Amino acid sequence: MVDFQNSNAVGAPAADITRVLVLERRYYVIEAIKNYQRLLNKGMTVDSYEIKAGLAALFLEQQGAFRRNFKQEDEFMQIAEELLGDNKITYERCVVIFWKLNEILDKVKITQLDTKRQYDSTLVTDEDEEKGT
Amino acid sequence: MSEDKTMYDHGWPVSEKLVENVKALYTRVMEENKAALIAVDGGVGEGKTTLCTHIGDIAQGSPIDFNKQLAMGGEQFMQKLELCYKEGLHVLVYDEAGDFNKRGALTKLNQTLNRVFETYRAFKILIIVALPNFGVLDNQLFDNKIPRMLVHLRGRTKKQGNFRAYSLYRMLYVRHYMKDQKMVVKEKAYDRVDPNFVGHFLNLPKEREALLASVSTKGKISFLKKTSVELGNYLTYQQLALKVGRSENWTRQAVSKLKIKPARVIDTAKYFSPETVQHLKDEIKRRQA
Numbered sequence: 001m002v003d004f005q006n007s008n009a010v011g012a013p014a015a016d017i018t019r020v021l022v023l024e025r026r027y028y029v030i031e032a033i034k035n036y037q038r039l040l041n042k043g044m045t046v047d048s049y050e051i052k053a054g055l056a057a058l059f060l061e062q063q064g065a066f067r068r069n070f071k072q073e074d075e076f077m078q079i080a081e082e083l084l085g086d087n088k089i090t091y092e093r094c095v096v097i098f099w100k101l102n103e104i105l106d107k108v109k110i111t112q113l114d115t116k117r118q119y120d121s122t123l124v125t126d127e128d129e130e131k132g133t
Numbered sequence: 134m135s136e137d138k139t140m141y142d143h144g145w146p147v148s149e150k151l152v153e154n155v156k157a158l159y160t161r162v163m164e165e166n167k168a169a170l171i172a173v174d175g176g177v178g179e180g181k182t183t184l185c186t187h188i189g190d191i192a193q194g195s196p197i198d199f200n201k202q203l204a205m206g207g208e209q210f211m212q213k214l215e216l217c218y219k220e221g222l223h224v225l226v227y228d229e230a231g232d233f234n235k236r237g238a239l240t241k242l243n244q245t246l247n248r249v250f251e252t253y254r255a256f257k258i259l260i261i262v263a264l265p266n267f268g269v270l271d272n273q274l275f276d277n278k279i280p281r282m283l284v285h286l287r288g289r290t291k292k293q294g295n296f297r298a299y300s301l302y303r304m305l306y307v308r309h310y311m312k313d314q315k316m317v318v319k320e321k322a323y324d325r326v327d328p329n330f331v332g333h334f335l336n337l338p339k340e341r342e343a344l345l346a347s348v349s350t351k352g353k354i355s356f357l358k359k360t361s362v363e364l365g366n367y368l369t370y371q372q373l374a375l376k377v378g379r380s381e382n383w384t385r386q387a388v389s390k391l392k393i394k395p396a397r398v399i400d401t402a403k404y405f406s407p408e409t410v411q412h413l414k415d416e417i418k419r420r421q422a
Contacts (some may be wrong), residue, residue, distance in 0.1 A: 029260065114252045121329055122150055122329050122330040123153065123154060123157060123329075124158070124162060124282045124299075124301070125157040125281070125300075126157075127302055127303075128278075128281065128301045128302055128328060131302040133278060133300070
């Protein structure tokens with residue numbers, strides 16, 4: 001977690017801190033899914049409450065971005081109710097929700113790594129265009 | 134592969150990647166109206182002229198006409214450029230080999246190329262230059278981003294020639310390493326930069342090779358003849374006139390009167406042995422007496 005008592009954290013731009021927090025929340029969800037799969041495959045009875053909790057935290061962390069990027073407001077509201085309500089949701093549904101949130105995190109370039117334009121380096125015209133020569 | 138093979142399975146005598154690149158550069162010239170020069174460099178006998186011919190054929194989409202589209206040396210270059218313009222030809226091969234040891238040839242080469250690309254760009258012409266080392270091309274050409282691809286030849290075998298190709302971006306790095314004082318062997322500069330692609334090329338078909346030889350050797354023979362004149366210290370009418378301090382007209386008449394035969398005749402130019410100067414000086418003394 002980000003240590004808010006640390007002077008470095010206090011001095012850092014809010015966007016940078018938020019980015020770290022989102023990545024942490026996302027990491028916890030992935031870890032919860034991993035644990036679920038591990039126990040399930042071990043033959044144990046498992047529950048998806050940990051995944052749901054992780055998803056709820058991730059959802060709240062970037063609530064605004066998710067709202068703006070869901071194509072339909074209804075879908076956003078439905079996910080909000082599912083994650084923040086006191087109901088139980090299945091593992092399958094959790095994965096579907098995480099999938100959608102993950103796609104948005106990629107779209108808003110929080111988790112996207114392949115930002116460098118791919119070009120065919122065996123075509124001299126392409127390389128020179130890319131390099132600006 | 135037989136030694137007589139002159140075409141790969143894909144239908145061209147060069148690696149497919151080079152075909153793709155040449156076509157892309159030709160499109161750049163024709164459709165985007167941008168300047169482009171392809172430099173082909175390598176040592177003697179690596180197949181520079183052969184590969185230039187292949188590249189010209191690929192760009193044009195049909196065999197280039199050696200008489201119109203192959204310039205051996207700077208003198209022919211401007212003439213053939215004009216010819217290409219008149220006849221609507223968009224590819225010109227400039228084989229710099231004919232100029233290799235002329236004093237000031239490199240400066241002239243750079244000046245010519247700069248002028249060509251500044252004034253003749255609208256002609257939409259792709260120029261392919263064969264030269265021993267692309268490092269002789271000057272900064273202005275690179276500042277204007279004119280050379281777009283370097284094809285460096287090395288290690289030709291009996292069956293095929295081998296090349297490495299560099300984009301302008303990589304060419305600039307090769308050039309930088311070449312200028313390094315510690316780079317004693319210039320060839321090593323090419324090794325320090327990864328080429329964009331490597332490939333091979335085959336010889337020209339026999340009949341085309343013979344045609345090329347006749348065109349390219351014509352220029353070289355004339356050059357050799359002129360060189361032999363320089364080495365033999367033979368003198369022209371103009372040089373004789375300067376030596377004896379008389380007009381060229383007087384010299385011609387005196388030579389004719391004394392019935393001095395030229396030592397060499399190349400094309401229409403007459404060259405006289407150094408002894409002619411003494412004969413002319415004696416003639417001057419006789420006339421003054």
